[in-house]
Amino acid sequence: MIYLDNAATTPPLESAxxxxxxxxxxxxxxxxxxxxxxxxxxxxxxxxxxxILSVVADPALFELIFTSCGTEADNHxxxxxxxxxxxxxxxxxxxxxxxxxxxLKNRGVEPRFAPLNLDGSVKIPExxxxxxxxxxxxxxxxxxxxxxxxxxxxxxxxSVKRKNPRVIVHSDGVQAFGKLPFRLPKEVDLxxxxxxxxxxxxxxxxLIKRKDLTLAPFIHGxxxxxxxxxxxENVLGILDFAYAAAERAACIADSYSRVAALRADMWDRLQKxxxxxxxxxxxxxxxxxxxxxxIDSRGEVLQRMLFDRGVCVGTGSACSSKERFSRVMRACGYxxxxxxxxxxxxxxxxxxxxxxxxxxxxxxSAAMEFKGKL
Amino acid sequence: MEKVVIIRYAEIHLKGKNRGYFEHVFSMNLEKSxxxxxxxxxxxxxxxxxxxxxxxxxxxxxxxxxxxxGVHSYSIGYLVNSDLDTVYACAKLVAPRxxxxxxxxxxxxKKYPLTSMEISAAIGGxxxxxFPALSVDVHDPEHTVYIDIRDGGSALVFGSFGxxxxxxxxxxxxxxxxxxSGGIDSPVAGYMMAKRGLFVELLHFHSYPYTNEGAxxxxxxxxxxxxxxxxxxxxxxxxxxxxxxxIHAKCKAEFNVTLLRRFMFRIAERIxxxxxxxxxxxxxxxxxxxxxxxxxxxxxxxxVTLPVLRPLVGFDKDEIIMRAKKIGTYDxxxxxxxxxxxxxxxxxxxxxPKLAAVEAEEQKLDVEALIEESLATVERIEx
Numbered sequence: 160m161i162y163l164d165n166a167a168t169t170p171p172l173e174s175a176x177x178x179x180x181x182x183x184x185x186x187x188x189x190x191x192x193x194x195x196x197x198x199x200x201x202x203x204x205x206x207x208x209x210x211i212l213s214v215v216a217d218p219a220l221f222e223l224i225f226t227s228c229g230t231e232a233d234n235h236x237x238x239x240x241x242x243x244x245x246x247x248x249x250x251x252x253x254x255x256x257x258x259x260x261x262x263l264k265n266r267g268v269e270p271r272f273a274p275l276n277l278d279g280s281v282k283i284p285e286x287x288x289x290x291x292x293x294x295x296x297x298x299x300x301x302x303x304x305x306x307x308x309x310x311x312x313x314x315x316x317x318s319v320k321r322k323n324p325r326v327i328v329h330s331d332g333v334q335a336f337g338k339l340p341f342r343l344p345k346e347v348d349l350x351x352x353x354x355x356x357x358x359x360x361x362x363x364x365x366l367i368k369r370k371d372l373t374l375a376p377f378i379h380g381x382x383x384x385x386x387x388x389x390x391x392e393n394v395l396g397i398l399d400f401a402y403a404a405a406e407r408a409a410c411i412a413d414s415y416s417r418v419a420a421l422r423a424d425m426w427d428r429l430q431k432x433x434x435x436x437x438x439x440x441x442x443x444x445x446x447x448x449x450x451x452x453x454i455d456s457r458g459e460v461l462q463r464m465l466f467d468r469g470v471c472v473g474t475g476s477a478c479s480s481k482e483r484f485s486r487v488m489r490a491c492g493y494x495x496x497x498x499x500x501x502x503x504x505x506x507x508x509x510x511x512x513x514x515x516x517x518x519x520x521x522x523x524s525a526a527m528e529f530k531g532k533l
Numbered sequence: 534m535e536k537v538v539i540i541r542y543a544e545i546h547l548k549g550k551n552r553g554y555f556e557h558v559f560s561m562n563l564e565k566s567x568x569x570x571x572x573x574x575x576x577x578x579x580x581x582x583x584x585x586x587x588x589x590x591x592x593x594x595x596x597x598x599x600x601x602x603g604v605h606s607y608s609i610g611y612l613v614n615s616d617l618d619t620v621y622a623c624a625k626l627v628a629p630r631x632x633x634x635x636x637x638x639x640x641x642x643k644k645y646p647l648t649s650m651e652i653s654a655a656i657g658g659x660x661x662x663x664f665p666a667l668s669v670d671v672h673d674p675e676h677t678v679y680i681d682i683r684d685g686g687s688a689l690v691f692g693s694f695g696x697x698x699x700x701x702x703x704x705x706x707x708x709x710x711x712x713x714s715g716g717i718d719s720p721v722a723g724y725m726m727a728k729r730g731l732f733v734e735l736l737h738f739h740s741y742p743y744t745n746e747g748a749x750x751x752x753x754x755x756x757x758x759x760x761x762x763x764x765x766x767x768x769x770x771x772x773x774x775x776x777x778x779x780i781h782a783k784c785k786a787e788f789n790v791t792l793l794r795r796f797m798f799r800i801a802e803r804i805x806x807x808x809x810x811x812x813x814x815x816x817x818x819x820x821x822x823x824x825x826x827x828x829x830x831x832x833x834x835x836x837v838t839l840p841v842l843r844p845l846v847g848f849d850k851d852e853i854i855m856r857a858k859k860i861g862t863y864d865x866x867x868x869x870x871x872x873x874x875x876x877x878x879x880x881x882x883x884x885x886p887k888l889a890a891v892e893a894e895e896q897k898l899d900v901e902a903l904i905e906e907s908l909a910t911v912e913r914i915e916x
């Protein structure tokens with residue numbers, strides 16, 4: 160199977176998982192236990208915390224709270240920070256943010272959504288115009304998970320704070336962490352990340368926060384994670400997350416340029432083919448995501464045809480009549496007629512040139528076959 | 534003092550000289566429904582008794598047998614010695630602690646020293662003195678304690694009746710083939726025909742890769758839910774993908790659905806004959822959607838000779854939904870997996886397709902080859 164749906168989830172990084180599993184077999188104690196075993200596990204968790212944090216942020220300024228997933232980190236950020244007035248986000252967010260913002264309405268906070276450019280990035284002037292002195296939170300996704308567009312969150316955070324310094328700025332960094340060579344600027348207060356997008360286990364995520372920011376607890380209980388997120392820690396998941404993050408961080412710049420070349424090559428092959436593919440990903444976007452519109456086709460059907468041919472890709476549409484079109488792609492401004500054919504090809508540092516060639520060939524032939532039938 | 538489940542049957546007593554056969558099938562169906570639970574099934578005068586099961590499973594046993602067609606009602610009760618003290622000890626267990634009640638006694642064993650009335654009076658009197666918050670109301674009691682004195686020195690004591698599934702034992706009316714989609718209607722249609730004693734085999738049409746695995750998985754779940762009533766644990770699936778593609782490519786869009794349904798009926802009939810089913814069953818309801826008009830049904834019926842049973846034909850959607858909820862298929866049916874891709878849905882389907890026009894349109898297709906090709910894709914899924 161040629162796996163090119165890495166933005167959805169990634170196959171496990173063997174070495175990281177092996178190491179984490181080996182250690183977990185010995186260190187099964189409750190990290191809160193007051194005997195030697197407990198302290199040993201606690202120490203491992205703290206090392207993992209530092210390891211992950213240092214990939215993207217300055218440990219002197221930021222700290223990290225482990226969560227069960229990126230969605231939980233997003234929810235924690237939104238519901239801790241947007242407690243009155245209004246909260247501003249983009250129309251291109253993952254549903255973890257979009258649904259949370261919609262819920263804010265029920266809690267007496269006005270959600271505001273800024274429009275997108277065609278490539279999926281947020282229109283910054285429009286976003287800034289939504290920020291006023293009653294704004295408590297601004298949340299903007301770092302890498303749009305449907306198009307790969309990169310929002311300049313450093314610049315956005317600075318501009319927002321120039322307008323209203325009391326605003327807390329959050330960014331969902333799930334598609335950026337471990338992939339973009341990037342350091343968190345001090346103007347970004349909160350940043351969500353997820354383990355399973357970089358080759359670690361599902362079930363672990365983290366919310367990175369500026370140290371001097373006070374958050375309300377999200378899950379109450381035994382007081383773990385500094386009292387902000389109670390519940391016995393997912394030790395295996397945390398260790399695996401740390402080792403996978405370290406592995407990714409070690410060659411983040413190399414992987415970035417290699418994957419960028421793969422993406423360019425794939426687009427080149429598709430563009431030159433007899434089928435009419437349209438590229439919906441910006442040139443300057445994350446190289447890990449290539450979103451295509453297979454005009455006059457159906458993404459979901461193509462996806463299953465490709466799966467049966469040994470190629471796994473993502474899609475942004477469904478054959479079902481309910482929520483047939485991707486909310487985000489629609490917000491980019493595409494017409495419904497082309498949104499049936501959304502395909503999202505997403506790479507990993509393990510993707511090979513040979514896989515790209517084979518996958519491109521199968522994509523073209525599947526799309527042509529589909530076209531022939533209609 | 535042994536816990537038992539008492540089962541009374543519906544309609545079988547009407548069956549005159551065939552009664553033995555009906556009772557035999559009913560018995561087998563009860564046995565099937567209790568598969569996996571240790572038990573004994575006894576035929577007694579006019580009823581069945583499930584005994585010797587692990588006591589903690591009494592509710593489970595009752596729930597399972599209540600879904601067997603032919604069961605009119607059931608009760609969870611006790612099988613005990615018929616001496617008055619033991620009977621009373623049981624009566625105390627099933628009796629209420631407050632409110633109005635009466636005791637009803639049937640005395641099948643006529644040599645019992647007390648009459649029915651005397652037994653009722655004796656047990657009722659003792660209950661009254663033990664539970665002062667109780668009072669007797671023989672006309673409209675809130676609770677009733679039933680006592681059956683049986684031949685051989687035993688008695689059944691129980692406190693309430695549960696409603697059974699009713700109908701006729703599955704299998705006593707022959708075999709049919711249900712065309713089951715992932716929707717709300719067809720499972721209900723299958724349920725209703727099984728209730729009249731039909732052994733309902735299942736056939737599902739899919740069009741992978743235009744539809745997904747989720748849609749098929751949903752039908753498997755529906756089949757499982759239905760099997761509690763129909764006791765059929767096999768689902769057949771057939772691909773009509775290529776047929777849909779051919780229709781789409783060669784025929785007028787407005788006839789898409791009508792033409793596809795004719796293919797489905799033909800395929801269903803061939804499979805029905807293979808499995809010796811004597812009829813087809815569908816969930817169609819007159820006028821519900823574009824294809825379920827009189828003209829639509831005429832055009833489908835025209836390609837088959839087996840009778841097509843449409844038990845929901847006169848039902849409103851609300852009535853169907855109510856039944857689907859009752860049999861537990863509704864929540865599965867409304868899961869968001871479509872059984873038809875929007876690619877093939879015409880914007881304006883023909884609601885009154887003229888048979889001649891449909892047949893003319895069908896001339897453009899190699900019907901026989903497409904059917905054969907489709908039949909080669911039959912899969913069997915154990916439920």
